[in-house]
Amino acid sequence: MAEPVQQPPQPSGGKRKGKAQYVQAKRARRCDAGGPRQLEPGLQGILITCNMNERKCVEEAYSLLNEYGDDMYGPEKFTDKDQQPSGSEGEDDDVEAALKKEVGDIKASTEMRLRRFQSMESGANNVVFIRTLGIEPEKLVHHILQDMYKTKKKKTRVILRMLPISGTCKAFLEDMKKYAETFLEPWFKAPNKGTFQIVYKSRNNSHMNREEVIKELAGIVGSLNSENKVDLTNPQYTVVVEIIKAVCCLSVVKDYMLFRKYNLQEVVKSAKDPSQPHPKLGNGKEVKLESDVKLNQNDPSEGKNNQQVVPENNEEPGQTKPKPESQVVNEEGAKPELADQVMEGCKSNENDHS
Structure with missing residues (x-):
C-alpha cells in the first residue's frame, strides 16, 4: 500500500501576513478618507x-x-483629533480589533x-x-x-x-467638447461676452491634437455668443488648457498678459513700460504692432476685418513666420473666424516651457 504523500511544512507567517493586510487596508482607507x-x-x-x-x-x-x-x-480651523494619527500599529495588537478601530476613527474624521x-x-x-x-x-x-x-x-x-x-475632465476630444460647452458659459454665453485667447499646453500625452482642441474650443466660444471676439494682444479672458496624461485642466483667467x-x-x-503686453519684444516691430492694434481698436467701423489680421509679432523667437494667407480668415461664419485667429495667436505659446 502506497504511503500518503506528505505536504511540506508551511512557514508560520500568519501574524506577519495579518499585519501586512492591516497596513494595506489602513493606507487604502486613509486615502479614501482624505480624498484622491x-x-x-x-x-x-x-x-x-x-x-x-x-x-x-x-x-x-x-x-x-x-x-x-x-x-x-x-x-x-483644525481639531486635535485631526492632527493625531488614529489606530495602533503595535505588533501585539489584535489585527481585527485594530482594523475596526481604524475604520471608525477614519469615518469620524x-x-x-x-x-x-x-x-x-x-x-x-x-x-x-x-x-x-x-x-x-x-x-x-x-x-x-x-x-x-x-x-x-x-x-x-x-x-x-x-x-x-x-x-478637470478626461483628455479626449469628445469629453472636452461636452464639458467645455457648460464650463465656458459663465464667461461667454449671452448676454455675457468678451474678448479672449486660448493658451494650450500638453504634458505626457500623445493622443491629443493641439490644433483640433483649440479650434473646437474657439468654436464653442463663438457659438455661445457671436459677439465674443479674439484679442491676441490684451484679451479680457484667457482660456487656459493644460493637459497632463489623460486629464484636461481648464480655467478662464483675467489679466493674463498683464x-x-x-x-x-x-x-x-x-517693466520699462507697463502698457506693453510683450515687454521682451524690443526690436522695433513692437512699435508697429502697438500702432496697428490701436488703429484697429479705434476704428469700429471696419467690424470683423480689423480682427482678421493677426499681428506677426505674436510668435516666439525661432518660430516659423505664418504665411500671409493664413492670417486672413473666413468671413462667412463666426466659428472658423474665431478658430483661425486663435490658432495663429496660440503659436506664440508653443515654446513656453515654464
Missing part, C-alpha cells in the same frame, strides 16, 4: 510649475496659499481630513497640483498676482507659474 492622491477628473485646484525642486515648491505653495487664503476666507489645500501627484515632472476645497481658485490666484504685481515683493524662489484650475502669463518670477519685475 493624484490628479483626476472632477477636481478644482491650482497647477504650479517649478524649477527642479518639487518638495520646495510644495512648501512655498502651502505658505503662499495659506497666507492669502486666510486673508480672503479666514483662517482654517473624514471631513476634517479634507484640508483647504492638499498637494497631490500631477503626473508630470516639475509640476505640482494643489487640490482646493471651499474656495474659488481663479479669484485666489488673481488676488495673489495682483498683490505681487503692485508691491513688487518676491515671495517665492522655485515656483514659476501658478495657474488656477476651475475644472501678470506675465501668471509667472510669479516675472510679475514682480519692474
Whole structure:
C-alpha cells in the first residue's frame, strides 16, 4: 500500500501576513478618507510649475496659499483629533480589533481630513497640483498676482507659474467638447461676452491634437455668443488648457498678459513700460504692432476685418513666420473666424516651457 504523500511544512507567517493586510487596508482607507492622491477628473485646484525642486515648491505653495487664503476666507480651523494619527500599529495588537478601530476613527474624521489645500501627484515632472476645497481658485490666484504685481515683493524662489484650475475632465476630444460647452458659459454665453485667447499646453500625452482642441474650443466660444471676439494682444479672458496624461485642466483667467502669463518670477519685475503686453519684444516691430492694434481698436467701423489680421509679432523667437494667407480668415461664419485667429495667436505659446 502506497504511503500518503506528505505536504511540506508551511512557514508560520500568519501574524506577519495579518499585519501586512492591516497596513494595506489602513493606507487604502486613509486615502479614501482624505480624498484622491493624484490628479483626476472632477477636481478644482491650482497647477504650479517649478524649477527642479518639487518638495520646495510644495512648501512655498502651502505658505503662499495659506497666507492669502486666510486673508480672503479666514483662517482654517483644525481639531486635535485631526492632527493625531488614529489606530495602533503595535505588533501585539489584535489585527481585527485594530482594523475596526481604524475604520471608525477614519469615518469620524473624514471631513476634517479634507484640508483647504492638499498637494497631490500631477503626473508630470516639475509640476505640482494643489487640490482646493471651499474656495474659488481663479479669484485666489488673481488676488495673489495682483498683490505681487503692485508691491513688487518676491515671495517665492522655485515656483514659476501658478495657474488656477476651475475644472478637470478626461483628455479626449469628445469629453472636452461636452464639458467645455457648460464650463465656458459663465464667461461667454449671452448676454455675457468678451474678448479672449486660448493658451494650450500638453504634458505626457500623445493622443491629443493641439490644433483640433483649440479650434473646437474657439468654436464653442463663438457659438455661445457671436459677439465674443479674439484679442491676441490684451484679451479680457484667457482660456487656459493644460493637459497632463489623460486629464484636461481648464480655467478662464483675467489679466493674463498683464501678470506675465501668471509667472510669479516675472510679475514682480519692474517693466520699462507697463502698457506693453510683450515687454521682451524690443526690436522695433513692437512699435508697429502697438500702432496697428490701436488703429484697429479705434476704428469700429471696419467690424470683423480689423480682427482678421493677426499681428506677426505674436510668435516666439525661432518660430516659423505664418504665411500671409493664413492670417486672413473666413468671413462667412463666426466659428472658423474665431478658430483661425486663435490658432495663429496660440503659436506664440508653443515654446513656453515654464
